Amino acid sequence: KNQVEQSPQSLIILEGKNCTLQCNYTVSPFSNLRWYKQDTGRGPVSLTIMTFSENTKSNGRYTATLDADTKQSSLHITASQLSDSASYICVVSPDFSGNTPLVFGKGTRLSVIA
Amino acid sequence: GAGVSQSPSNKVTEKGKDVELRCDPISGHTALYWYRQSLGQGLEFLIYFQGNSAPDKSGLPSDRFSAERTGGSVSTLTIQRTQQEDSAVYLCASSLVSWGVAGGPYNEQFFGPGTRLTVL
Numbered sequence: 302k303n304q305v306e307q308s309p310q311s312l313i314i315l316e317g318k319n320c321t322l323q324c325n326y327t328v329s330p331f332s333n334l335r336w337y338k339q340d341t342g343r344g345p346v347s348l349t350i351m352t353f354s355e356n357t358k359s360n361g362r363y364t365a366t367l368d369a370d371t372k373q374s375s376l377h378i379t380a381s382q383l384s385d386s387a388s389y390i391c392v393v394s395p396d397f398s399g400n401t402p403l404v405f406g407k408g409t410r411l412s413v414i415a
Numbered sequence: 416g417a418g419v420s421q422s423p424s425n426k427v428t429e430k431g432k433d434v435e436l437r438c439d440p441i442s443g444h445t446a447l448y449w450y451r452q453s454l455g456q457g458l459e460f461l462i463y464f465q466g467n468s469a470p471d472k473s474g475l476p477s478d479r480f481s482a483e484r485t486g487g488s489v490s491t492l493t494i495q496r497t498q499q500e501d502s503a504v505y506l507c508a509s510s511l512v513s514w515g516v517a518g519g520p521y522n523e524q525f526f527g528p529g530t531r532l533t534v535l
Contacts, residue, residue: 305457342528342529343528343529344419344506344508344525344526344527344528344529345458345506345526346526347523347524350523390457390458392458402460402463402473402474403458403460404457405450405457405458405459406457407455407456407457408457
């Protein structure tokens, strides 16, 4: 069964600190992996999209890495800000045909405190 | 509009009633998706529309759920005879073009703010 597991479930960090969120997936075949940020009461917003051939992609203070061999991805947030408080969702696209829906993780709830 | 909009933002209904949820996609986007986000769960795919093609309904959980898209733009998700387990946030997304129900690697899905449905 195609699954996406994220850890930790929740995380609290001090403003200015770095953090890394983990994503493991058992989706096969694999087309691409996305990280989304979802603020409370809002829809998810895309941060990065990586295909199987990409190892890293950055978007400002967000850097995503992908190891397609071990089926692991991470999202690193540098110099965290209060506005980074949100749920971060790892999403995997199962195949190249596009005929299989995206598989969503349950998210990591990040709280950045002053 | 500037983004995907959904209405209502919140809906409280009694068990057994029918509800209609509306989605206005970004103008010009040909693909539209409905997802359900239950408490503590990941987003669950419900249905996908692409242009004038027949929708992909493979994610609808029961025949109480249906959706339509009129004129290739606005979409309505209807839940008949609501049950308490239908309580969730219903999210709509649209994309400029689509490469199947997953959207393709370079095709970003833009999400609306969702409708929070509570069935009492």
